Amino acid sequence: MLRKYLSSILLATALCTGTAYAGDVRFVVPPYSSETEPFFKEVERDFEAANPGINLVLEFTSWETLNQKLTTDIAAGSPPDLALIGTRSLTDYAAQGVAEPLDAHMTPAFKDVFIESFFSPSMIDGKLMGLPFAASARAMIVNTELFEKAGAKPPTTWDEFMGAARQISKLPGTYGFGLQGQGVEVDAYYFYALLSFGGRILKEDGMSALNSPEAIAAAQSYKQLIDDGATQPTPTSYGEAETFALFKQGKVGMVFTFPMLIPQIKKEAPNLKYEVLPIPVKTTSATYGITDTLMMFSGAKSKDEAWKVIEFLYQDKYRAAFDEREGLLPVTKAVAASDYYQKDPDMRAFTALLPVAHFAPLIPNFDQIADITVRALQRVYLGEETSEVALNRAATEIDVLRKK
Amino acid sequence: MSTALSHPPLLPLAGEGKVRGIFRMFRMSRAFWLILPGLLLTALVIGLPILILIWTAFHEVSRFGVLLSFNGFANFADVFADPLFYAALLRTIVWTAAVVLGTLLLSLPVALILNEDFAGRGFARLLILLPWSVSLTMTAVVWRWALNGQSGLFNHLLLQLGIIDTPIEWLGTAPLAFMVQIAIAILVSIPFTVTLLLGGLSSIAGDVYEAGAVDGATGWKSFRHITLPLLKPFVNIAIVLNVIYIFNSFPIIWVLTQGGPADGTDILVTYLYKLAFKFGQLGKASVVSLMMFAVLLVFTVVYAALQMRREET
Incomplete structure (x- = not known):
């Protein structure tokens, strides 16, 4: 009875707001940068010109509110047709029967069209639940000018990295290493170190490996x-944007980052001299990578039309434009073979790390596990707990x- | 509904006895029928979501809001077993009390000054009320950048003035960040509270003060024995309304720290948001919503009671 009322209210709302006509393809897009919206607007215009009768409705929402938006849409019985999501969330969507094979x-x-290996994160129980849309392996970017001033050498090992961070911090108003301690991906920022120390996110048996000696070290x-003053003070007030802003302002010597920072630097700080290097090695040459997935919803109202959008979007012309403008690594063969990715030194440095990249594990409740990890790390950074105590407890909570 | 019916008739009725009784019943039922459509609509818009919320709280719920099975008080037990809930609850009490009292203590003198006649009073009133017109989220975003440790305007200003000699990371540690958030919440609550108090002050007739002055009440005495008692109903309403607004105020804390670092600035509403939309624990989240609703309902009833008492006097 309740449901019936609820659905009639929802239907009425949908009719009033006029968003759900047959033939509409609703596509939820979380922007990667200020380039995302203009790019998708172009796709919309071209697609509608090529496919009269199909209306592509783009809905932009930030990465931070993406899960909230999709949850409410799905719970209300009106999921979008398509959405871009972090691949790590795909498991939850597939397990709940929300994703369309x-x-x-x-x-x-x-x-x-695709680079074969990128399919594997989207294969769940033998079915393809999404298409690879974006990939990024992370690397270190250094401010070469600051290194020269401090008389330091860009590091290749973890110990050199620690030394260089301390040395650069001696320059006035400058910090060696920009450490992100707030917001999304605080866990990722730690995984670079974790992997370099030879640690793992999960053990072989699927339980948390955060309490391993490598992870604690x-x-x-x-x-x-932080204690040596080799990072910016109190990293727990620095989200991703704030940390990268410090780098663009020339105030920190090194950050770990995704390739997307490169176009931002070129645009916002064109005079900054930088170099892209692998993550410094403690025992293992490794990095952390993220992939994003384009998924269709099982409750989608216009599946055939939505598939037309997908095919349109994966034409080389659009894929190349998107990857280059956003500074992402290619997921399609043609773009990977293009001059830009073969010759541009920055992009080559990132692409070179793909073979040693560990991608986010595909497990349910990843967001909650990330939250537990972040809370433990913040306690360590703030000095409220030792890394041993904090990570041991985090591992116990994650295992539950x-x-x- | 019963309050609407037991309300005294709007106009005094002439005559005595039976005729009056029938007439009165007719009037009452007419009033009832007139407000009925409104009541039904309100019940639908407000009541239905609450019913669904209660229903949800007793079920196991999937990440996307599908009710799976009735599970009694399991969601409640989950919430009560979560240490983060108690921490957020305690912080919510501190947050509400500090912001409401702080707002009142600052708004009262501001309202008293703005009630005086002086050149430029209109402009001063405008200045005080102006922040009201800016969206809370935008205010919070501006503060977030202003409070940035390395490149924020606020530190820059303090450094220039020589008040501090190294930049302070305002949002990096939970206790300091929470104090900053309380201060910002007080700042944004002042316009509304001042407006309310100004309304109260202007309702106090001048001759009361003149009479007081004849009896020797000036300055503090006049404030203590005339202004404050007469302003009391308005102060009460300001407290109750601010409690309702502040208790579940989301944007300031969410934009500035997202309840961090290390969940050290989480209040119930940010904890609730994380439960529902980050962790997908909708069952647990509906329990917390219900509890927040119960608290707010109490304060709303208090507000309604205060309002009615004011109308009667």
């Missing part, structure tokens, strides 16, 4: 840098979730 739509020719080395 795409195997039926895939043709051999279309499959051949990695967190300890970040804390050491993993056993569910």
